[in-house]
Amino acid sequence: MTFIVNILSLGIPFSVALLIASLGEMFNQRSGIFNLGCEGMMAMGAFLGMLVPYTIGQGADVPGIYNYLGLLLASGVGALLGLFFGLVVVTFRAPQGIAGIGMQMFGVGTAGTLFRHFIGGTQSVPGINTAPIPGLSRIPILGTLFFNHNPMVYVAFLFVPIAWYILFKTPWGLRVRAVGTHPRAADSIGIQVNRVRFQALAVGGALAGLAGAYLSLCQVKMFSDEIIAGRGFIAVALVYFGHWHPVKIMAGALLFALAQALQLAIQGLGIDFPYEFLVMLPYALVIVVLAFSRKSQKTGPSALGKPFNREIRT
Amino acid sequence: MELTTKAIDSLRIEHITKRFPGVLACDDISLDIGKGEVLALVGENGAGKTTLMNVLMGLYHPDEGKILINGEEVNFRSPNDAFAYGIGMVHQQYMLVPNMTVLENIALGFKQAWKPWKLDLHMVRDRIDAVARQYGLAVDPDAFIWQLSVGEQQRVELVKTLCLGARFLILDEPTSALTPQETDDLIALLKRMSGELSIIFISHKLQEVKDLSSKVAILRHGRVVFQGNTIDHSSSDIAALMTGHEVVLPHNDAPACTMGPMLQLRNLKVRSDRGFLALDDLSLYICKGEIVGLAGVSGNGQRELAEAINGLRKVESGQILFDGQDIANRSPVQVIQAGMGYIPEERNTEGIVPSFSMKENFILKDTDSEKYSSHSFLKNKVVDVEAEQLRQQFDIRSPNIEVAAGSLSGGNIQKVILAREISRSPKFLIAVYPTRGLDMGAAEFIHKQLLQKRNEGVGILLISEELEEITNLSDQVAVIFKGKIQKVLPSSEASRRRLGILMAGVKDDEEI
Amino acid sequence: AAEKKVDSDVIKIALIIENTIDDKGWCQAMHDGITLAMEQNPGRIEYSYSEKMKPVDAGSAVLQYAGQGYDIIIGHGAQYKNLITEMAAEYPNISFAFGTSSEIVGPNVFSYMPESEETGYLNGLIAGMLTKTNTIGLIGPVDGGDAARYNRGFVLGVKAVNSAANVMVAHTGSFSDFVKATEVAQSQIRSGADILTGSSQQALGGLRAVADYRNRDIWWVGQDLAQIGIPEGYKVLSASSYNYAAVINTLVKKLDAGIVGGENIPMNFNNNGFVFKFNEATKSKITPAIEAKVNEALAAFKGQAGHASVVNWSSVKYN
Amino acid sequence: MTKRFKTGYRIGVIVLAIIITMLLGAVILWAIGADVFKTYMVILTEPLKNKIGITEVLLRMVPLTIIALGITVAYRSGIINIGAEGQMAMGILATTAIALAFPNLPSGVLIPFAILAGMVGGAAWGFIPGFLKAKLEVSELLSTVMLNYIAAQLYTFFLRGPMLDPAELTMGSGTPQSMRLTRNLDLTRFIPGTRIHSGLFIAIGLAVLIFLLLWKTSYGYKMRAAGASERAARYGGINVPKYLIIAMMISGGFAGIAGSIEIAGVHRRAIEGVTSGYGFSGIVVALFGGLHPAGILPAAFFFGLLIYGADMTQRLVGVPANMVQVLQGIIILVIVATKMVLANPYLMQRVESKFAAIAAKRSNQEVQA
Ligand SMILES: Nc1ncnc2c1ncn2[C@@H]1O[C@H](COP(=O)(O)OP(=O)(O)OP(=O)(O)O)[C@@H](O)[C@H]1O
Ligand SMILES: Nc1ncnc2c1ncn2[C@@H]1O[C@H](COP(=O)(O)OP(=O)(O)OP(=O)(O)O)[C@@H](O)[C@H]1O
Ligand SMILES: [Mg+2]
Numbered sequence A: 001m002t003f004i005v006n007i008l009s010l011g012i013p014f015s016v017a018l019l020i021a022s023l024g025e026m027f028n029q030r031s032g033i034f035n036l037g038c039e040g041m042m043a044m045g046a047f048l049g050m051l052v053p054y055t056i057g058q059g060a061d062v063p064g065i066y067n068y069l070g071l072l073l074a075s076g077v078g079a080l081l082g083l084f085f086g087l088v089v090v091t092f093r094a095p096q097g098i099a100g101i102g103m104q105m106f107g108v109g110t111a112g113t114l115f116r117h118f119i120g121g122t123q124s125v126p127g128i129n130t131a132p133i134p135g136l137s138r139i140p141i142l143g144t145l146f147f148n149h150n151p152m153v154y155v156a157f158l159f160v161p162i163a164w165y166i167l168f169k170t171p172w173g174l175r176v177r178a179v180g181t182h183p184r185a186a187d188s189i190g191i192q193v194n195r196v197r198f199q200a201l202a203v204g205g206a207l208a209g210l211a212g213a214y215l216s217l218c219q220v221k222m223f224s225d226e227i228i229a230g231r232g233f234i235a236v237a238l239v240y241f242g243h244w245h246p247v248k249i250m251a252g253a254l255l256f257a258l259a260q261a262l263q264l265a266i267q268g269l270g271i272d273f274p275y276e277f278l279v280m281l282p283y284a285l286v287i288v289v290l291a292f293s294r295k296s297q298k299t300g301p302s303a304l305g306k307p308f309n310r311e312i313r314t
Numbered sequence B: 001m002e003l004t005t006k007a008i009d010s011l012r013i014e015h016i017t018k019r020f021p022g023v024l025a026c027d028d029i030s031l032d033i034g035k036g037e038v039l040a041l042v043g044e045n046g047a048g049k050t051t052l053m054n055v056l057m058g059l060y061h062p063d064e065g066k067i068l069i070n071g072e073e074v075n076f077r078s079p080n081d082a083f084a085y086g087i088g089m090v091h092q093q094y095m096l097v098p099n100m101t102v103l104e105n106i107a108l109g110f111k112q113a114w115k116p117w118k119l120d121l122h123m124v125r126d127r128i129d130a131v132a133r134q135y136g137l138a139v140d141p142d143a144f145i146w147q148l149s150v151g152e153q154q155r156v157e158l159v160k161t162l163c164l165g166a167r168f169l170i171l172d173e174p175t176s177a178l179t180p181q182e183t184d185d186l187i188a189l190l191k192r193m194s195g196e197l198s199i200i201f202i203s204h205k206l207q208e209v210k211d212l213s214s215k216v217a218i219l220r221h222g223r224v225v226f227q228g229n230t231i232d233h234s235s236s237d238i239a240a241l242m243t244g245h246e247v248v249l250p251h252n253d254a255p256a257c258t259m260g261p262m263l264q265l266r267n268l269k270v271r272s273d274r275g276f277l278a279l280d281d282l283s284l285y286i287c288k289g290e291i292v293g294l295a296g297v298s299g300n301g302q303r304e305l306a307e308a309i310n311g312l313r314k315v316e317s318g319q320i321l322f323d324g325q326d327i328a329n330r331s332p333v334q335v336i337q338a339g340m341g342y343i344p345e346e347r348n349t350e351g352i353v354p355s356f357s358m359k360e361n362f363i364l365k366d367t368d369s370e371k372y373s374s375h376s377f378l379k380n381k382v383v384d385v386e387a388e389q390l391r392q393q394f395d396i397r398s399p400n401i402e403v404a405a406g407s408l409s410g411g412n413i414q415k416v417i418l419a420r421e422i423s424r425s426p427k428f429l430i431a432v433y434p435t436r437g438l439d440m441g442a443a444e445f446i447h448k449q450l451l452q453k454r455n456e457g458v459g460i461l462l463i464s465e466e467l468e469e470i471t472n473l474s475d476q477v478a479v480i481f482k483g484k485i486q487k488v489l490p491s492s493e494a495s496r497r498r499l500g501i502l503m504a505g506v507k508d509d510e511e512i
Numbered sequence C: 001a002a003e004k005k006v007d008s009d010v011i012k013i014a015l016i017i018e019n020t021i022d023d024k025g026w027c028q029a030m031h032d033g034i035t036l037a038m039e040q041n042p043g044r045i046e047y048s049y050s051e052k053m054k055p056v057d058a059g060s061a062v063l064q065y066a067g068q069g070y071d072i073i074i075g076h077g078a079q080y081k082n083l084i085t086e087m088a089a090e091y092p093n094i095s096f097a098f099g100t101s102s103e104i105v106g107p108n109v110f111s112y113m114p115e116s117e118e119t120g121y122l123n124g125l126i127a128g129m130l131t132k133t134n135t136i137g138l139i140g141p142v143d144g145g146d147a148a149r150y151n152r153g154f155v156l157g158v159k160a161v162n163s164a165a166n167v168m169v170a171h172t173g174s175f176s177d178f179v180k181a182t183e184v185a186q187s188q189i190r191s192g193a194d195i196l197t198g199s200s201q202q203a204l205g206g207l208r209a210v211a212d213y214r215n216r217d218i219w220w221v222g223q224d225l226a227q228i229g230i231p232e233g234y235k236v237l238s239a240s241s242y243n244y245a246a247v248i249n250t251l252v253k254k255l256d257a258g259i260v261g262g263e264n265i266p267m268n269f270n271n272n273g274f275v276f277k278f279n280e281a282t283k284s285k286i287t288p289a290i291e292a293k294v295n296e297a298l299a300a301f302k303g304q305a306g307h308a309s310v311v312n313w314s315s316v317k318y319n
Numbered sequence D: 001m002t003k004r005f006k007t008g009y010r011i012g013v014i015v016l017a018i019i020i021t022m023l024l025g026a027v028i029l030w031a032i033g034a035d036v037f038k039t040y041m042v043i044l045t046e047p048l049k050n051k052i053g054i055t056e057v058l059l060r061m062v063p064l065t066i067i068a069l070g071i072t073v074a075y076r077s078g079i080i081n082i083g084a085e086g087q088m089a090m091g092i093l094a095t096t097a098i099a100l101a102f103p104n105l106p107s108g109v110l111i112p113f114a115i116l117a118g119m120v121g122g123a124a125w126g127f128i129p130g131f132l133k134a135k136l137e138v139s140e141l142l143s144t145v146m147l148n149y150i151a152a153q154l155y156t157f158f159l160r161g162p163m164l165d166p167a168e169l170t171m172g173s174g175t176p177q178s179m180r181l182t183r184n185l186d187l188t189r190f191i192p193g194t195r196i197h198s199g200l201f202i203a204i205g206l207a208v209l210i211f212l213l214l215w216k217t218s219y220g221y222k223m224r225a226a227g228a229s230e231r232a233a234r235y236g237g238i239n240v241p242k243y244l245i246i247a248m249m250i251s252g253g254f255a256g257i258a259g260s261i262e263i264a265g266v267h268r269r270a271i272e273g274v275t276s277g278y279g280f281s282g283i284v285v286a287l288f289g290g291l292h293p294a295g296i297l298p299a300a301f302f303f304g305l306l307i308y309g310a311d312m313t314q315r316l317v318g319v320p321a322n323m324v325q326v327l328q329g330i331i332i333l334v335i336v337a338t339k340m341v342l343a344n345p346y347l348m349q350r351v352e353s354k355f356a357a358i359a360a361k362r363s364n365q366e367v368q369a
């Protein structure tokens, strides 16, 4: 029982960075932009997030505030990077896959370079700590599972219904879905397609930055230039797993993270078995589950990856 | 809800010129429309009609010229500006997001319902109700667009435009995909509306132009070549002005065929994408050298029928005997090799590979034939020679055989498909809506080609919504309704009225 | 202008590393060793390094260094073995070095071999004696290289003093993904581990996770002295380090003596290749018994007698 | 449109792009206090100054070309293959297995055999996402990303276990790598003093092969048709799933070949890190080369230059190693944007009419004056 509770209670926080980044990528893709640069935006977020408490936050009276300033800065710069990406792929219509790889290199490289220059080696910050919810966290089992996490964990899971609401219940969500599926139709009815795409990119970038900052401020409270280690690509993949739906994306992120917690727990049991095959488990499981899950109606953004311009017919 | 826009008493287009790279789409066009007038805009494919209307909607910015409303110059930068003046347009290609509901599609443009954190769908629903009541246009707000037939989508487009407060309607080929019944209804509706609205109406069907419009303007190569009152000119006058020559649509007056059956469909059951039985125990046969026209309201199984025969859709039960062989559930390539030719409904996305050159599209079905390849290597010289020949023979207007097929106009794309399907010497041909959206010249050409094939002994299943096309070309007319053949009758007995009744689902029309 | 006088006494050292000079692990240790050696031999050493060298880039760097008249080129990692072997044959007048290995691959190639199982063993003794839950966490990167030696020595150390203790081993499959190392540590702590250790630069993530349990009796025994000085150091009981300055000094002496390679330089406590320290700040946790045990082993290592206890490191199975 | 205007327009855009590249890089370089101009000069010219530099660029061109060719086949067939890293690793494992099993085969037999094995290894790994997409509708973007991680673990497993260099056990620390493979597998280094090896000719040969396959054979036609329009291809009797899988296997196979050649030509034993991110750079090269062999060869050379030149900067200018990535990222972003601007006739036309309007105004004023 504790074995299972451990796996579940660890899997939940493990999923958070992926969840936040995937939700951001979902907004990008829903608007028709395939952002493979998520990794780079996460790296920048991770660096900037910890930079604030590390520099001005040190020795301050209320150091906690600087953590949240860090999160804010990370999202803000993430949004700017999203807009910059928009300049390349929306305004200049560059192919999104290749531009995304460029963005990834740019983000990871810049974060690493600035980090080396301004901070030096791997450094830690006090970061944001676990905040058990008073009372609730004392409930046996359930308390450990759901009420004893980092505040950002609750925030991240709150993002799921919020993202759902925004996407399906607000005018902006409607516009995002429209420009990602049939931009010409949206344009013909007076929606400024490229503006909406820029907005979605800003939101996606902000969430990617936040996801990075979650890693550096909440999960490990450290930064090194390899902190993201491919999690941005996994976040992109999870959007496909979740068929562009916030709830299914959450399911994907949880599946992946729980599998990760599970394989670590199994490694801990000390069974004589090459550990490599356990490390593979989360990656393989995501593929297998998707392969055998029921195929849903094609609800995806059919204009994904296609730049829009009124006059240019493609 | 009240319209927020002012009335448009006059709209003038002055010296509009619009260039695309390498194309002069609109060349110094001037037109004007007064209150309550219906202007019909006609012209061959590519004449510049749609471009001009897009300029009027603020979608394109003209290179030269201006637009005046009520005598004042306006400068539209986006469709929003046009909406603000009460101009609305139903586009040639429907502008509806398929995976959203009717309600959402309309809400997309209905900015009054955009509360900061909430989309006020009730307000949109009320608005739809009001419009539906006022004009008698019933739509289901909660249906997804992909669930709707073409005719229903057309209605949604109209409702959408009206909901946004349009008092000046632009309709770009609104009837090209409608059934006769739907067309008649639409024309009647527009006639009623023209009392309070001004309308620009684009169509290739001159009968509609005659029925509806008060003025007519003809475009050719981006220029206005004729303007006048509709009453003063007959359809054939207009056709001649449009194409520069007399247009005579050919008739099938050859004697009925005597050769044996070529394609026999027996008790076919086939499911649609949405899972219901689109073909329900359908039986039909077509002889060699015979054209059977399949009339019916679209969405009654025509698409599924064509796809099932061609191996593109699973047959649940029943037989498809082709030259005596059952080809049900064979793969597309097997059906092709058995000698089937197929002109599909979706010419742009299914009939051609748009990014491939014209010549590459000619060999789409024959890359393995000895004619075009040896040891898997393509014989490019042979392909070039053949392609050039086809281009000339089928009068395909393009600079050369290397241009991407997708960049051709609709009419020319259809000719590419026709050229490929006919030159493969099929034993049988299935043609689905072969002239939809084409101008009269192109339609005439395609009709001639179909008749010629028939006279060479090829059996043809012609699926169409245009009764004139069907009655002109067919030996026999079959009427399809809800996946079943209602009746098969000789073309000479297929009056418009009789077909209309059968298409509406009445089984025994003789009693009426 | 006057020509710059070339000092024939200066030895030009080039270092090729897979990570960075400040990774608080494998690469930093070498870098620090070289800089320390420079201080110890003023004016004798010129030094250049190339960071983040993928195998193919390492080759380019060697070619470039060779063209620039470097005296000794160090490929810091056994994955550079082949490259060094080939380049050494191509440039017989230049000296090369690589490690971890005791292989002799050419007359102008040194190899060096940190016998890290010794440091692991000392930490293992501490962990084994100190654990209250009898559960100890070991965070591995990839089961190979220097980390494998340290980890197995650690297990031997634990078993030597506490046969009932269970060492939970989990590998992340990566040397640098310290987010995963954090996850491993959290998982092990949840399962009851109260002393943890780990190897390679990713281990820092494990230490960071331990540091989150500020008020609980959960501790870290470290593989690198650099871990004591950082904010998380208050959770570190002990650490050891490579003393690469000794290696560099040896190399300088050998080159001075005209020996350009063909030898192996082992690193162990006996030849001062390692240093070991308790963390003064947490010294109160270390009982006299533990200290005695560790010092005993340390003395034995220094006198080389202790090596017998870890010589079988490679046969350690984790389960 | 006049020729003069077109040329001027192109030059203008390119100059603008260069300025933007400089400025973007300058922001970061300035932040860390490095010499902007020198850094760029080192990247773009330093490698071309001597024999070693040029051959090192060519050395990187080999895997980039081969992987990009494979990615082209997949892309043209409608699949975005971001799994080349993993496929390359599998190719290396297969090659290593063959070389370990048959060390005494003569070069003439062993090399083709081992490269073929590498191809099979990569193709097998490519088959998985191909099959998953064709039969089970699993997005290749998901499966290839995940399979890269799985391949990386399998790779370590084999190098750490069955293929581990025995010397690593007796005289080393068990660093995951194979023994030095038989010399019969070595590809000839044909310029003494450099590392450039005969794999370069294999890469060029494969480029020709892919050109023939895609544009001259019926197989290629069908794959391209399937990629360009799945519906039209199905309509035309093409078995789309089959060609999807074949394309993905070719794509993976090429990544596998690239891995084999890296081992046989450069590293001579399987070690960690051989894939070096070529799987991702290969995508950039493929797209940058216009998904056509004739474009891929120069694109691969250019990216070889970029990778190697940027790598030199840390030694010659003293910028941190990460700066390499920054500059590569910026150059990629600016180049793809520039390419699209140059290829957009609509924009060119608009600029021209603006110019014409200004010119007209000016001549009007002159007339009046
Ligand atoms: N992406 C594109 N870029 C440029 N031009 C395009 C593009 N797509 C289509 N076109 C052009 O649009 C036209 C299609 O429009 P349309 O069907 O209205 O006219 P048309 O081809 O000239 O007439 P017709 O059917 O009589 O041959 C083609 O002439 C083609 O040149
Ligand atoms: N976006 C575009 N880019 C390039 N050329 C275009 C574009 N739109 C239209 N054209 C060109 O302008 C001409 C006019 O096209 P337009 O679509 O206005 O014709 P149309 O009269 O509406 O034809 P149809 O009857 O087929 O609808 C076409 O021949 C086409 O070549
Ligand atoms: Mg047309």
Ligand SMILES: [Mg+2]
Pocket (backbone or CB within 6 Å): B049, B050, B051, B092, B172
């Ligand atoms: Mg039109």
